[in-house]
Amino acid sequence: MELCGLTIHELQDKLRAGETTSAEITASVLKRIDAVETEVRAYITLMRESAIEEAARADEAILRGEIKALTGIPIALKDIFCTKGVRTTCGSRILHNFVPPYDGTVVEKLRAAGAVITGKTNMDEFAMGSSTETSFFGVTRNPWDLTRIPGGSSGGSAAAVAADECIASLGSDTGGSIRQPAALCGVVGLKPTYGRVSRYGLIAFASSLDQIGPFTKDVEDCAILMNVISGYDPRESTSVPEDVPDYRAFLGRGIEGWRVGIPKEYFIDGIDPEVEAAIREAIRVVEKAGARCIEVSLPHTDYCVAVYYIVAPAEASSNLARYDGVKYGFRSEDNRDLLDMYKKTRSAGFGEEVKRRIMIGTYALSSGYYDAYYRKASQVRALIKRDFEQAFADCDCILTPTSPTPAFKIGEKTDDPMQMYLSDIFTISANLAGIPGISVPCGYTKSGLPIGVQFLAGHFQEGRLIQFASAYETHAKIEKRRPAL
Amino acid sequence: MEYEPVIGLEVHAQLLTNTKIFCGCSTKFGATPNTHTCPVCLGMPGVLPVLNKKVVEFMMKMALATHCTINGECNFARKNYFYPDLPKGYQISQYASPPAEHGWIEMEIDGGKKRIGITRIHMEEDAGKLLHDEHNPVSHVDLNRTGVPLIEIVSEPDIRGAEEAAAYLRRLHEILVYLEICDGNMEEGSFRCDANVSLRPRGTETFGTRTELKNMNSFRNVQRAIEYEIKRQAYVLDSGSAVVQETRLWDDTAGVTHSMRSKEEAHDYRYFPDPDLVPVVIDDAWIEAVLNTLPELPLEKRERFVREYQIPAYDAGVLTASRSLADYYEEVVRLSGQPKIASNWVMGDVLRFLNEDKKEIRACPIAPAALAEMIRLIQDGTISGKMAKEVSEAMYRTGKAPGAIIEEKGLVQITDEGALAGMISEIIGKNPAQTAQYREGKEKVFGFFVGQVMKATGGKANPQVINDLLKKMLAGTE
Numbered sequence: 001m002e003l004c005g006l007t008i009h010e011l012q013d014k015l016r017a018g019e020t021t022s023a024e025i026t027a028s029v030l031k032r033i034d035a036v037e038t039e040v041r042a043y044i045t046l047m048r049e050s051a052i053e054e055a056a057r058a059d060e061a062i063l064r065g066e067i068k069a070l071t072g073i074p075i076a077l078k079d080i081f082c083t084k085g086v087r088t089t090c091g092s093r094i095l096h097n098f099v100p101p102y103d104g105t106v107v108e109k110l111r112a113a114g115a116v117i118t119g120k121t122n123m124d125e126f127a128m129g130s131s132t133e134t135s136f137f138g139v140t141r142n143p144w145d146l147t148r149i150p151g152g153s154s155g156g157s158a159a160a161v162a163a164d165e166c167i168a169s170l171g172s173d174t175g176g177s178i179r180q181p182a183a184l185c186g187v188v189g190l191k192p193t194y195g196r197v198s199r200y201g202l203i204a205f206a207s208s209l210d211q212i213g214p215f216t217k218d219v220e221d222c223a224i225l226m227n228v229i230s231g232y233d234p235r236e237s238t239s240v241p242e243d244v245p246d247y248r249a250f251l252g253r254g255i256e257g258w259r260v261g262i263p264k265e266y267f268i269d270g271i272d273p274e275v276e277a278a279i280r281e282a283i284r285v286v287e288k289a290g291a292r293c294i295e296v297s298l299p300h301t302d303y304c305v306a307v308y309y310i311v312a313p314a315e316a317s318s319n320l321a322r323y324d325g326v327k328y329g330f331r332s333e334d335n336r337d338l339l340d341m342y343k344k345t346r347s348a349g350f351g352e353e354v355k356r357r358i359m360i361g362t363y364a365l366s367s368g369y370y371d372a373y374y375r376k377a378s379q380v381r382a383l384i385k386r387d388f389e390q391a392f393a394d395c396d397c398i399l400t401p402t403s404p405t406p407a408f409k410i411g412e413k414t415d416d417p418m419q420m421y422l423s424d425i426f427t428i429s430a431n432l433a434g435i436p437g438i439s440v441p442c443g444y445t446k447s448g449l450p451i452g453v454q455f456l457a458g459h460f461q462e463g464r465l466i467q468f469a470s471a472y473e474t475h476a477k478i479e480k481r482r483p484a485l
Numbered sequence: 486m487e488y489e490p491v492i493g494l495e496v497h498a499q500l501l502t503n504t505k506i507f508c509g510c511s512t513k514f515g516a517t518p519n520t521h522t523c524p525v526c527l528g529m530p531g532v533l534p535v536l537n538k539k540v541v542e543f544m545m546k547m548a549l550a551t552h553c554t555i556n557g558e559c560n561f562a563r564k565n566y567f568y569p570d571l572p573k574g575y576q577i578s579q580y581a582s583p584p585a586e587h588g589w590i591e592m593e594i595d596g597g598k599k600r601i602g603i604t605r606i607h608m609e610e611d612a613g614k615l616l617h618d619e620h621n622p623v624s625h626v627d628l629n630r631t632g633v634p635l636i637e638i639v640s641e642p643d644i645r646g647a648e649e650a651a652a653y654l655r656r657l658h659e660i661l662v663y664l665e666i667c668d669g670n671m672e673e674g675s676f677r678c679d680a681n682v683s684l685r686p687r688g689t690e691t692f693g694t695r696t697e698l699k700n701m702n703s704f705r706n707v708q709r710a711i712e713y714e715i716k717r718q719a720y721v722l723d724s725g726s727a728v729v730q731e732t733r734l735w736d737d738t739a740g741v742t743h744s745m746r747s748k749e750e751a752h753d754y755r756y757f758p759d760p761d762l763v764p765v766v767i768d769d770a771w772i773e774a775v776l777n778t779l780p781e782l783p784l785e786k787r788e789r790f791v792r793e794y795q796i797p798a799y800d801a802g803v804l805t806a807s808r809s810l811a812d813y814y815e816e817v818v819r820l821s822g823q824p825k826i827a828s829n830w831v832m833g834d835v836l837r838f839l840n841e842d843k844k845e846i847r848a849c850p851i852a853p854a855a856l857a858e859m860i861r862l863i864q865d866g867t868i869s870g871k872m873a874k875e876v877s878e879a880m881y882r883t884g885k886a887p888g889a890i891i892e893e894k895g896l897v898q899i900t901d902e903g904a905l906a907g908m909i910s911e912i913i914g915k916n917p918a919q920t921a922q923y924r925e926g927k928e929k930v931f932g933f934f935v936g937q938v939m940k941a942t943g944g945k946a947n948p949q950v951i952n953d954l955l956k957k958m959l960a961g962t963e
């Protein structure tokens with residue numbers, strides 16, 4: 001196996017043993033990028049030179065015996081994280097030339113942990129999408145089938161890990177944007193509790209829903225990255241000063257006697273039969289591992305998509321107001337006056353989906369409509385949160401499909417926003433409730449597309465989630481395949 | 486028809502915190518454009534606000550000083566609109582749940598007292614400034630002011646005239662400055678006022694259609710603008726038309742208000758709770774702690790001065806115009822034990838010198854102890870009141886102690902009766918004609934003798950002693 005195909009913990013063992021160097025690992029990743037990137041198109045901006053320099057510095061540190069949590073490991077970042085001196089586009093024309101003057105908190109943490117940053121990955125524009133098709137920089141292709149989407153919005157980060165174009169990556173999840181592409185690309189993706197990982201430096205889509213999380217090749221790597229990125233940040237008011245446990249300590253503990261909730265509302269018409277079969281199989285696996293599956297009810301499930309498509313666009317309509325052509329980013333030319341500049345800049349700078357959501361959100365907050373839409377949605381959101389609290393009184397974690405279908409064809413849903421919105425039907429609720437969720441590979445379709453299973457737990461139960469996912473991973477023994485690129 | 490004006494004021498006061506409301510940048514006025522900025526107040530992608538606790542405390546001080554109820558929990562909300570001086574495209578303000586409401590202030594009007602209700606006080610961030618190029622069609626944006634903390638103080642529509650509005654504004658200004666939470670500088674924009682004005686036929690209860698007046702940057706302009714607007718609305722109504730609900734700008738030079746935008750053009754600010762900030766929780770212990778830091782407020786101080794120092798209300802008003810002036814006066818009283826004399830000197834010479842030099846009391850070269858010492862020297866007869874005038878002026882110019890000045894100028898008063906009696910008998914002896922006139926009842930010549938004694942002593946004789954001696958000696962009893 002090439003170095004780029006290994007996990008963080010496997011590479012760390014080799015680095016510690018002196019069997020390889022970060023320079024070799026980084027070279028392997030860059031070589032892989034050279035080989036497959038023209039087909040996958042996972043990256044918007046590659047950071048080749050700085051990655052090589054960082055690898056050299058990591059090797060010096062290793063020689064001095066200073067090995068930190070991610071020393072020398074090549075990691076990719078969704079292009080939604082502000083990186084000092086490195087263009088950060090958020091997949092949008094309006095930020096196509098934006099170079100942040102600062103590093104976001106997670107970027108600082110990765111650097112402090114010794115990571116080698118390989119580049120900035122492709123995404124749906126402003127994270128609005130489930131397929132990475134709304135990116136101004138073109139679509140990323142699913143490494144398992146280049147005619148299909150990788151999921152979204154963090155499609156580039158998921159595809160880069162699946163294609164071995166990095167060892168692990170970070171994404172952001174507002175309604176499923178980590179878990180859904182993780183499922184569609186056959187990797188592990190975790191969305192932590194709202195407030196667990198600092199959002200400072202994460203370009204906001206919907207502030208009350210956005211959360212940062214890792215894409216990794218296995219659950220152990222997920223725990224390693226969570227150890228690095230979690231924790232209270234005084235620069236974020238919604239950050240929670242809750243202790244961060246050592247997530248690796250939850251690996252391999254077993255789930256004997258756990259009660260696993262299976263929400264009856266999540267097995268609906270329209271779910272792909274192969275996905276449903278894989279999930280039924282996953283239920284059998286966790287039972288074999290000693291857990292007991294029980295039916296639970298999340299009665300407000302039907303409202304999740306509706307609530308989400310009011311709350312998220314409303315917040316987005318305000319968050320995206322700063323892109324006005326005045327201070328940074330794209331500005332239209334030949335403007336008659338200020339209003340003309342605003343209109344032309346924003347009309348040409350934003351893509352169709354972003355504009356659609358700004359319009360929806362603006363409408364939902366307008367005087368006369370606020371009570372019927374935004375306020376009502378906020379009230380229903382509280383009920384959705386309560387559903388989970390009541391469910392977790394009866395079970396330790398919840399098991400659901402991650403996505404109702406495997407990866408769909410590029411262009412298949414671009415003309416039908418409602419169909420596109422339904423790809424997040426199982427993931428949105430965790431964002432509305434603020435709880436953590438993880439997607440773990442649980443098999444393949446006959447045509448060889450990956451399928452993911454989602455586990456959900458209560459607030460700040462990432463440790464238990466990792467414990468559960470690790471046990472599942474061990475017992476499921478899903479065949480390790482590599483996309484044929 | 487006779488109309489009654491109904492006026493409510495919205496005041497924005499910049500708070501004197503060292504740093505901005507949601508980031509660590511300095512709030513100092515007058516720096517090079519865009520130097521007091523950081524990613525947060527520049528509205529960069531990905532940044533988040535963190536509330537400066539001092540802002541909450543300053544808001545609480547004003548709330549307590551104006552008898553507001555402080556709510557246990559309040560939220561920040563986003564006020565969405567586009568303008569180049571607003572880098573995020575929204576202002577972080579407070580909307581549905583204000584931190585303080587239902588207050589009042591009391592003021593003296595036409596000898597009586599009147600209460601004006603305070604609807605609410607809330608916290609928000611200031612916007613930046615546009616600097617328009619005079620020669621080219623470009624504008625520059627200075628974001629130093631972006632994120633400077635403000636409190637907005639909204640009054641009830643309790644004000645009934647332009648003069649009353651100005652009086653209310655002065656009271657509010659005075660309280661803010663007393664609390665040391667706002668420098669009150671209207672020209673630099675740290676104290677700004679908008680006015681809502683409507684008219685109704687006198688004796689009726691329903692409110693008329695109101696206009697909102699903006700761009701009034703002095704107390705005088707607020708008064709003038711409201712006076713103008715009352716006349717304008719009365720004219721509109723008398724001519725059978727209706728007042729249009731709109732925002733109007735005061736034009737200082739022309740002395741008129743101009744329509745800026747109508748109700749139809751008004752912004753829909755799409756307020757909603759800011760998801761980047763958590764609710765502000767204010768418990769009783771915090772309120773108590775802030776309450777303990779509140780200084781005595783101007784009105785209370787004024788009343789205490791009248792009561793405690795037995796000085797006229799007018800004097801008390803002058804002496805409490807600022808906290809530092811009141812402190813100065815009280816220190817002079819403490820050291821001299823002479824409240825009335827101290828008030829005469831502070832209100833007279835001291836304030837006159839300062840006004841001439843446009844200086845603040847803090848910068849006064851005469852220390853309270855020096856002034857008290859001078860008062861003591863007058864009291865014990867060392868110098869006369871007339872001499873004291875000369876002494877105080879010299880103290881102000883040189884900053885020296887009164888004793889040193891008296892010595893330098895040789896100003897010590899002659900009070901030795903023996904020495905003066907000798908001098909007086911000599912003068913009586915030399916002026917037999919005038920002495921005879923006086924003894925015949927022509928008391929007018931008494932002044933002549935006083936003048937002669939003063940001349941002989943170079944003006945240093947104690948006038949009281951001269952009076953007494955002259956009377957006795959001219960009467961021939963001695």
Ligand SMILES: [Zn+2]
Pocket residue numbers: 505508509510521522523524525526527632
């Ligand atoms: Zn700042």
